[in-house]
Amino acid sequence: MTLGSPNELEVVAAEDGLTGAGLEPEDQRGPAQIKGRSLWALAWRRLRRDKPAMAGGVVIILLILLAALADPLASLYGQDYAAQHNSGAEAAKLLDPLTQMPIGAFSGVSGRFWLGITPIGGQDILTNLLFGARTSLVIAGLATALSLVLGVALGLIAGFYRGWIDTVLSRIMDVLLSFPVLLFSIALITVTGFISSAAMVRYAVIVFVLGFFSWPYIGRIVRGQVLSLREKEFVEAARSLGAGNVHIMFREILPSLVGPILVYTTLAIPSNMLGEAGLSFLGIGVIPPTPSWGQMLSDAGGYVQIDPWYLFLPGLAIFISVLAFNLFGDGLRDALDPRGSR
Known part of the structure; x- marks a missing residue:
């Protein structure tokens, strides 16, 4: 594992900020300070750029x-x-009496059963x-x-x-x-x-x-x-x-x-x-x-x-x-x- 290349170091000014592409401090009261990022900060930065990995992480959390x-x-x-919904008057509306298969398409999807019901047991x-x-x-x-x-x-x-x-x-x-x-x-x-x-x-x-x-x-x-x-x-x-x-x-x-x-x-x-x-x-x-x-x-x-x-x-x-x-x-x-x- 590596800590990353030198260009992954964060440069911050002593008094709160840098100006220009040359990272010059806004005033001359003190020199710029170099602040290194930790291994975990660099790893998190790389991980955030990996869209498939972040999508996988979101799915795992869900x-x-x-x-x-x-x-x-x-x-x-x-x-x-x-x-189970395979007995009584309710079963006749959900399962076919002959085959015991769900009535309707996609396993009997309905407002009550959003993804349908199982065969036999309902x-x-x-x-x-x-x-x-x-x-x-x-x-x-x-x-x-x-x-x-x-x-x-x-x-x-x-x-x-x-x-x-x-x-x-x-x-x-x-x-x-x-x-x-x-x-x-x-x-x-x-x-x-x-x-x-x-x-x-x-x-x-x-x-x-x-x-x-x-x-x-x-x-x-x-x-x-x-x-x-x-x-x-x-x-x-x-x-x-x-x-x-x-x-x-x-x-x-x-x-x-x-x-x-x-x-x-x-x-x-x-x-x-x-x-x-x-x-x-x-x-x-x-x-x-x-x-x-x-x-x-x-x-x-x-x-x-x-x-x-x-x-x-x-x-x-x-x-x-x-x-x-x-x-x-x-x-x-x-x-x-x-x-x-x-």
């Missing part, structure tokens, strides 16, 4: 707000994601999308946090101590990176399903599988950075002042890794969102009636020829979310490391 405010939004909307699609966003973000966020804690801690230890510790941890990373994660996920979730059918247990298993098997990626990044940073002058200066290994690792080296960690986070969250959606699509994800975009895709697959709108909406939600995180992550990486982007 997605988080919609997921966090799903309950009050559903109350204002007047629908419950778990409520559940509101919009509220399922809102609460499905919460499910995806919570699982992806917790899985990413788990991988960050393991990857940063073990990568820091491996790169700092080197020797046999580095060898052992590196071999563990190699084994996990070559492990068939999907097959292990199916086996582990199936076994835990026989032990307990509680929704929280399934949540915990999904978070563990997604987070535990992805920590070697950030672990390798951190290890490579630490191998270089541990030889820098500021580390030698801290050691000469009597600082211990723990102090050097967490107070001197770790702050220099914030940039790569942030970039990894923005790219790991969409990957874990896709992982959760894939497990739910296979039927081993979250347990219904908890909404999930992957579960919606799985349910909609059987009606794609009759009601493609039901399949299109969760697919579009996943596509937009993953694209937004990836655009913002790429922009953040380029902002923090402009030489790498060039």
Whole structure:
């Protein structure tokens, strides 16, 4: 990462301003002062110029707000994601009695159901999308946090101590990176399903599988950075002042890794969102009636020829979310490391 070129320094006058193209002070009471911008100020300046990254950031903020405010939004909307409309006199107006498909175009879109209802059950699609966003973000966020804690801690230890510790941890990373994660996920979730059918247990298993098997990626990044940073002058200066290994690792080296960690986070969250959606699509994800975009895709697959709108909406939600995180992550990486982007 770089601090930027010299022309990115901000010149300000001692008495409040400069005049002319030559940056001359307005009076002769004092010389101009040179004020350098911090790394984060320069990164924010570059990031603001990246329109795709800023657009992705706006979408991410909106997605988080919609997921966090799903309950009050559903109350204002007047629908419950778990409520079914497939019985009684109401069902005859919403679902075809013979096919149990929504009456009307686009899954029965109406003033009451803005994005239509699901086949068979007659559940509101919009509220399922809102609460499905919460499910995806919570699982992806917790899985990413788990991988960050393991990857940063073990990568820091491996790169700092080197020797046999580095060898052992590196071999563990190699084994996990070559492990068939999907097959292990199916086996582990199936076994835990026989032990307990509680929704929280399934949540915990999904978070563990997604987070535990992805920590070697950030672990390798951190290890490579630490191998270089541990030889820098500021580390030698801290050691000469009597600082211990723990102090050097967490107070001197770790702050220099914030940039790569942030970039990894923005790219790991969409990957874990896709992982959760894939497990739910296979039927081993979250347990219904908890909404999930992957579960919606799985349910909609059987009606794609009759009601493609039901399949299109969760697919579009996943596509937009993953694209937004990836655009913002790429922009953040380029902002923090402009030489790498060039």
